[in-house]
Amino acid sequence: MKKIYHNPVGVWKYTGLMFVIPFILGFLLFMLYPFVSSFIFGLTDYNGISPPEFSGLDNYISMFRDEDFRNAFAVTLKYVLILVPLKLIISLLVALLLNMEIRFIGVYRTIFYIPSILGSNLAIVIMWQFLFTENGLVNQIIGTDISWYSSPHGSLAIIILLRLWEFGSAMIIFLNALRDIPQEYYDAAKVDGCGKIRCFFSITLPLLKNVIFLNVILQFISAMQEFNAPYMITGGGPLKSTYTIGMLIYDEMFKYHNAGYANAVSWVLFVAVTAFVLIFYVIAGRKKENRK
């Protein structure tokens, strides 16, 4: 049987395909090709200049013996596991506050949003570096003389605080979703004697589930790629306590000229991120099934 294409009268069945050609080419050139070639380069001993030499799974095997890789992976995971939940909670709380028929909401919303727009700008990263020096603004204000940069926890905290400061984009997504919940739901619940906290857990939270999922994924993916802040602020130290996978890939490529190894790590990072996203997706999907 011939497939019928639902197009306006007189439109060729390949017209739509013509329009999406830029995407197809972009996918092949800038996603599929790099993805496949990073796996293949990962199978070679390659310094980026002289021709690559096939070395089998050496890079992938040495990755699991490599102290630096294991450390970078652990640092990145620790960073993600602290940052993402905190950021989600803060952005949801602020969104809930802003949703309470507040006056000057536009001013508050703009102030909370600005850091996330400017946040990855290098100027902001440099500013952040100044804030946490031994006699910098943060120590002046809280009246301490913590040497943030010399302690592993302190250094990681600097970077986590920078990214927490940028909670605005997640907050905006929550705020718009909260606006879409009909007031009638809350009115009806109130008639039935439902308290505020109960309302939050029985109405708001379930209705926000898709948006929470979206925010988790977006924040997770961007946190897994952290590079700018540790590169500029802490240089990965002290004792490699802020040395993320992003930094490892960069160093292996441009500092140690191990292009083969850098590509293998890139590929593993891709697989790890995809696997995590799929797991989230399955968990979120299964919960949906249970509710029915």
Place this chain on the structure above:
Amino acid sequence: MKKIPVYILLTASAIVMIYPLLWLVGASFKSNDEIFSSAWFMPGNFDFSVYERAWRTVTAYSMGHYFVNTFKIIVPKIFFALVSSTLVAYGFARFDFPLKKLLYAVFMGTMFMPAISVIMPTYLMWSKTGLLDTYIPLTVPALFATEGTFVFMLIQFIKRIPKEYDEAGRIDGCNSLQVLVYILVPCIRPVLVSISVFTFLWTMNDFLNPLIMISSVEKYPLSLILRLSADSTGNGYEQNKILAMSVIGLIPSITVFAIAQKKFIGGITAGGLSS
């Protein structure tokens, strides 16, 4: 009255959020001693000469030169992103074609791709073409609808425009491309503005791509000259100069945000955009 604690909480957090930026601007006018001795953002006396020195940067070129460089990347990138995202979104939103389902699924998948995992092979690819240290690796990918969130936003928006608009156009003799240009583009203008603004801000913020692709100081965009200056001033001297350079570097983003803010804060969630 019940809301007073809420206002106090919000105002306190707003101050915490905005104070670092105020401090940055204030500190750029301070002397090095004052930066580290006073937490209040207003400087004791304004030293404007620091901006003159900051403008001259630490290289042979002025900040003006680096602004021009950055715009040489931003302007083509915005144009490329607008054209390619619009075409692709139109194809997905309005037509049925072979392999559409598969291609759409692939498209959704690419939106969750961690960019850092393809950046090294992409670098190797560009190095083979001999185009490293030009702006081509930074701008040309935008020609291929590589920013999935833009396409997604546009698809959502186009789907909300009644198909009768297209049909009216076809009856008047428009072909598919003319329908897009004369009928849909005027309707999707607000999204096109958001795409331009985001491309602007994201390109201003981009650091890793130029760091890898651009090697000569003459061609540096703003983010790289800031890094170079921060590294070469180091701890100890001329710290107000690097702060002043940071302030100058933030001006374009803040200006664009201020102009566009009303328009795009509302439109952001259409595609679940985030920075």
